[in-house]
Amino acid sequence: MLPAVPDLLEALKSRMAETIIPALPEDAVFAQEQAGLMLATLDWLIDVQADQYLYEVVENGDHLGLLDTLRGIAGDDEETGDAVGQPGPPADEVPVQAAHLVDLDDLRECNRRLKGLTGALYTRIGAHGGPDQVDRARHALAAVARRQERRERAFYRMTGFPVDAEDLGTVLRDQSPTT
Amino acid sequence: MSAVTDGLQDRLDSLRATYACERRLEELLTSKLLDRESTATVRAGVGLPDPQASLEQFLADSLDGPVAVGGVSRLRGGGANEAYAFTLTRGPETERLVLRVKTPGAICATDATREFQMLQAVQGLMPTPRPVLLTEDPSYFGAPAFISTFVPGTSAPTFDVPKATGLGVTYGPRLRKALAPAFVQHCAALHSADWSGAGLDAFDVPRSETTDAIDWRLGFWERAWEQDKLEEHPTMLLMSQWLRENRPPVDRVSLLHGDYRNGNFLFDEERGEITAVIDWELCYLGDRHSDLAYTMLPGWGSVDENGTFLVAGLMDEATFLGEYERISGLSVDRDRLHYYSVYNYYWAVVSLLGTGPFHARARTTQLDVMYNFISGLGGRFVGDANALVLED
Structure with a gap:
């Protein structure tokens, strides 16, 4: 792959900073603001672009695990099991394991469906489950929320909003299902 | 009626039944959804042509x-x-x-x-x-x-390099000293004002000693999240659940700004005078702790030369709350501050990780790059909210 993606992005960043932004009229305040944001976004892209696929793989593992856990919780009780539609979503809605996927866009869409399913199942347990089931579901979701928070803080670190964020690659290798 | 229209009507009926909110805001969210189904009526590209x-x-x-x-x-x-x-x-x-x-x-x-x-x-x-x-x-x-x-003034000092939309503005010692008293004074005046007869017929009026106000706000933001999210988020599920389980009644219904923070007022840099409180889009009638908790979010503030956290980059927390209580004559309840911190994170994340990225992706805004960029603040707020909701 030549030029490599990081090289393409670095070139865009240089031209934006050295050529385009200085040429903008002084009174074009809206354009200046957008150009500054584009420059900052290029820095962000350079920081995270290499980790996109692993990010989605880790997400897939987390939310597949959560779906399994929530199904187990819902299935403990016949009434709740019925309410959440046991034995679970139709097979064609259940994402396949990340290792079987090769296309990043497919994997991302797969994860979005998966998050929708876990969200719907969690909500139904909250509405129909007993106190113990609701509590167990909450703890399972909280564990996934904490892991996702750590990933997101690393992903967003170049925006400058998260404080003391880690490097994304480090977090993903730590959370990867293969490590 | 076509099948698509029937499906949309079913969805609207379901959304209305699930998320009760103020009348005009319900109509607003409904029109947003209908506009998406009829893109020809939406101003394409955004930015007035002339x-x-x-x-x-x-x-x-x-x-x-x-x-x-x-x-x-x-x-x-x-x-x-x-x-x-x-x-x-x-x-x-x-x-x-x-x-x-x-x-x-x-x-x-x-x-x-x-x-x-x-x-x-x-x-x-x-x-x-x-x-x-x-x-x-x-x-x-x-x-x-x-x-x-048009009110002259600046939202950030010339020496400051603010992030997008005035987020995280810092002022320096001279301006802090000059601006802080008026900042808290205006907040106190707003919340303690007698607004009866103020001509606010575009607002539904919540009853005091009830949860009307927060019920309607939660309904509005939950529905916005449902309509706009690109994907579900575990922290949003946890926050929504927590907020529903812990709703406090409001003791006094106040006028609320809804976005009262540094970056949302203009000032004269030389005189150190607030010239206008701006950006009233999110105003509503409700619990003063909603505004107070929002102003106090760590995401807006900064630390001074001694490492002390400054609310909105202006004054320490004790001074902010003490002066507010003294000027307004209204008490501050720490439990409600905690509750409304979570509420504010919730709606902010709806906007930052839901509606903003939705419109950026749909190409319905010229602020697409900014919306994507400030999703980073949403990521920060998710962490802050987890610390509050998952603390037990």
């Missing part, structure tokens, strides 16, 4: 006598409104004004009439732009819009 011509037509229709419009320039930012400064000439009189147009691709759905009425209601309480004209007719600007006076 703001001067649109202004001339509207002002000629709204004012007596000949009018002339000049010096039109688009203002920075504009997460909820597209804003244009312009000069109106009527006979020998010239006046600098601001047009604010509700953008179809706004980062949160807000209502021009509510903003206009609230600005009318707070005249005399604190310096703000004075509302001049309102139109709900989209034929002029493509969406409801209003005109207010």
